[in-house]
Amino acid sequence: xxxxxxxxxxxxxxxxxxxxxxxxxxxxxxxxxxxxxxxxxxxxxxxxxxxxxxxxxxxxxxxxxxxxxxxxxxxxxxxxxxxxxxxxxxxxxxxxxxxxxxxxxxxxxxxxxxxxxxxxxxxxxxxxxxxxxxxxxxxxxxxxxxxxxxxxxxxxxxxxxxxxxxxxxxxxxxxxxxxxxxxxxxxxxxxxxxxxxxxxxxxxxx
Amino acid sequence: xxxxxxxxxxxxxxxxxxxxxxxxxxxxxxxxxxxxxxxxxxxxxxxxxxxxxxxxxxxxxxxxxxxxxxxxxxxxxxxxxxxxxxxxxxxxxxxxxxxxxxxxxxxxxxxxxxxxxxxxxxxxxxxxxxxxxxxxxxxxxxxxxxxxxxxxxxxxxxxxxxxxxxxxxxxxxxxxxxxxxxxxxxxxxxxxxxxxxxxxxxxxxx
Numbered sequence: 001x002x003x004x005x006x007x008x009x010x011x012x013x014x015x016x017x018x019x020x021x022x023x024x025x026x027x028x029x030x031x032x033x034x035x036x037x038x039x040x041x042x043x044x045x046x047x048x049x050x051x052x053x054x055x056x057x058x059x060x061x062x063x064x065x066x067x068x069x070x071x072x073x074x075x076x077x078x079x080x081x082x083x084x085x086x087x088x089x090x091x092x093x094x095x096x097x098x099x100x101x102x103x104x105x106x107x108x109x110x111x112x113x114x115x116x117x118x119x120x121x122x123x124x125x126x127x128x129x130x131x132x133x134x135x136x137x138x139x140x141x142x143x144x145x146x147x148x149x150x151x152x153x154x155x156x157x158x159x160x161x162x163x164x165x166x167x168x169x170x171x172x173x174x175x176x177x178x179x180x181x182x183x184x185x186x187x188x189x190x191x192x193x194x195x196x197x198x199x200x201x202x203x204x205x206x
Numbered sequence: 207x208x209x210x211x212x213x214x215x216x217x218x219x220x221x222x223x224x225x226x227x228x229x230x231x232x233x234x235x236x237x238x239x240x241x242x243x244x245x246x247x248x249x250x251x252x253x254x255x256x257x258x259x260x261x262x263x264x265x266x267x268x269x270x271x272x273x274x275x276x277x278x279x280x281x282x283x284x285x286x287x288x289x290x291x292x293x294x295x296x297x298x299x300x301x302x303x304x305x306x307x308x309x310x311x312x313x314x315x316x317x318x319x320x321x322x323x324x325x326x327x328x329x330x331x332x333x334x335x336x337x338x339x340x341x342x343x344x345x346x347x348x349x350x351x352x353x354x355x356x357x358x359x360x361x362x363x364x365x366x367x368x369x370x371x372x373x374x375x376x377x378x379x380x381x382x383x384x385x386x387x388x389x390x391x392x393x394x395x396x397x398x399x400x401x402x403x404x405x406x407x408x409x410x411x412x
Contacts, residue, residue, distance in 0.1 A: 128400070131392040155405070
């Protein structure tokens with residue numbers, strides 16, 4: 001397909017696609033003439049992935065390139081590539097100090113308690129610690145045990161979702177899992193915010 | 207307290223606090239001498255709020271100022287101030303086009319179905335539409351009905367949380383609700399990512 005058709009298929013303006021090409025976020029099409037190229041489904045999928053990482057995931061260009069490199073490097077196992085993508089989706093931040101040490105210890109205990117196979121240096125541990133530190137600094141005596149009851153259902157849901165990834169097609173699996181991770185988080189956050197606005201109306205707005 | 211004590215109490219470096227003061231994100235302390243001022247608990251709470259909005263919420267300075275202005279303006283009802291804060295937490299984006307029109311109609315139907323009191327122009331509607339558009343462009347035939355069963359529990363949880371906000375102290379209520387909203391979202395996203403890494407290990411990593 002031509003650039004204009006890629007634009008329609010991916011739901012993105014031509015100018016945005018050209019920006020992705022310039023930044024190396026999208027692989028070049030097959031040249032058919034000077035200044036002309038054709039694109040295929042791999043470009044459509046990749047453009048959607050980049051858009052999700054940029055707009056929903058709030059990732060920086062450097063982080064996006066790490067995710068794409070892991071997706072494309074066949075020598076990295078799929079599980080390891082998921083790990084790279086997961087880590088890229090966690091903001092870099094100074095996590096030193098006593099409050100973080102406590103929070104990270106709580107995260108470790110939570111992971112062990114639920115027998116989760118999560119890398120010792122996985123970025124997501126720091127992300128959960130971020131939330132704990134923020135809540136505690138806001139005055140809540142927040143304990144991860146409050147999530148114990150719910151966690152088995154969260155794990156079952158994740159196992160089901162990962163089980164539904166297509167059995168082959170590494171690029172497709174990576175793209176589906178990354179978009180699924182981010183979009184699902186935005187959706188559940190939005191549902192909670194709908195409920196909070198409703199709750200605020202009930203208490204303060206009537 | 208002095209600046210150094212504020213730094214300890216808020217868990218933020220002095221340089222960061224000075225940056226907040228310069229940008230008007232933190233109100234000036236009471237001057238005690240040239241180049242010296244004292245701070246109080248309102249500064250501690252405000253500094254934590256700004257940090258949560260910046261670091262966990264990924265908000266731009268302009269959006270943070272809108273949230274703070276709504277928190278401080280006593281002529282705005284608390285419910286309306288919550289609405290301003292909610293809207294500031296949704297990224298601005300072009301939500302025109304057929305895919306968005308479909309998604310926004312689905313959101314409207316969901317809000318009506320669950321009898322939620324949510325403003326017709328609330329930004330969170332666009333946020334939920336963002337997730338739907340991303341999932342559908344990724345090839346999922348995603349339907350909000352999948353959340354119907356869970357939504358009453360989400361609403362009950364939100365009503366309970368808003369009910370636990372302290373009965374007076376407008377600034378404290380705003381700060382607690384904004385930090386609570388953002389930190390809780392980061393926490394639940396992180397729990398899901400822990401589960402996804404575990405699920406990836408089960409399917410691809412063993």
